[in-house]
Amino acid sequence: MHRRRGLLTCASVAGVLVLTGCGGGGEDSGSGDTKPASATSDSAGGTSASPASKDATSRTIGKSVYYAGFELTVKTMKYTPAKEPASAQVSLDMLFANQGPQPMPALGEMDLGSGDHHYPVSTGVDLPTVPGKAQSVTKLVFDVDEDFSADNAVLTVGDAGHVQSVLPLGGSGTAVTNEPRSVDVTTSVTAGPLKIQITDAQLRADLPKTYSQAESGKQELLLTFDATALSGAKALDYPVITGYDDFTLTEPNGNSIEAYGTNDTYGDAPTVNVDKGEVQHGGLAVFTIDKPSEEGAVYKLTVKHMLGDSKTPTGTGTFTLS
Structure with missing residues (x-):
């Protein structure tokens, strides 16, 4: 049997396709254990906002990337300042469009970067399972700290061993959309x-x-x-x-x-x-x-x-x- 190597793939269990092998890292790096560095050149649109003001801020993003059979569109980003006992949070309203034929959980680790700081999706927040050729809107939440700035925020999808997708959310960064x-x-x-x-x-x-x-x-x-x-x-x-x-x-x-x-x-x-x-x-x-x-x-x-x-x-x- 001819086998494909090195692909992030799905497996079939009891007739339901399930995700295997997701992580985080930079597109050209060689280890899935390394967190991606935030991009620092071209800009993405949006109004200027920084959590340093301690005020809630939001901006429209309206940009997409492609990863493992999904088109992922970030519709809006909202920063909510810390309020005891809760930490500061960033929420992304995202549209997950399944490009393939089967019901499938959206895959790929979501890393929110700001400068040299990185924030995973908050515990308890799950990526949606979307029917084939359908779409679903989901809110992803990230717990952040005082080092986070919306002005250089970057969303990275995928692990270092595979081609990553990168979407700048602030005023800096180079998009890697992987659009076919x-x-x-x-x-x-x-x-x-x-x-x-x-x-x-x-x-x-x-x-x-x-x-x-x-x-x-x-x-x-x-x-x-x-x-x-x-x-x-x-x-x-x-x-x-x-x-x-x-x-x-x-x-x-x-x-x-x-x-x-x-x-x-x-x-x-x-x-x-x-x-x-x-x-x-x-x-x-x-x-x-x-x-x-x-x-x-x-x-x-x-x-x-x-x-x-x-x-x-x-x-x-x-x-x-x-």
Whole structure:
């Protein structure tokens, strides 16, 4: 069995999907035990407010990040000063939108940072379980101290071993939204009687159908394709692409990656079963790649097809991720 490594994933227990493996840390750091450093450059919107005044303050945020199959939107942030015996608190009104097909608890540790100080979600506050393709509004509460300032507050989602999402809530910080983005890939590859035409490509840090999050420094490349059995070829009445090495992607650094994934589970190799002259639409090949770091770098897609007579026609096509 082909197994995926290094993904934050969910498991199925008694027919209900449950979360495993969440923590906290910085996007490019290597340990889930390290708390994230607050971002310190570009600004996020909102009115200026500082808890140093000891007054209750609030601001509208209205910004989103993506993590492990969820779109997380912080609607508002409110600071409530300490009042004995309660400590000062920050509350975030958040919209959790489940992008996947199953009921799922929202995942990823929520860390509220301010300068070098970090505050976890308060004890007793749970992340919501949201039905597939639905959304839920939840208030997250953080107990803070006199070192907290709303002006440099940053919300970080996820652990150091996986790609984190970062949302500035005050007047400083750089957002890392991990919003999925489409890339222009129109490559076609012909291997003997089989033609593969890429029809859509997407780069993202998560896979909503499996509620998984890529390792730190990685991204998921999803290639949707049409498969055609060329009309001049002999009949093809069996799956002609079944092995993980029938679709491979060579990165600019020369690293070769096997594909995995189907439209249903992402867990199996791409499968094509098409007769001569026919077209199979909506095939999917998923590759876990290094996060692209060079504009215009060339990737090579290789497709093999076993004819059944010991011949293995191979075709290649190249593309860039811009």
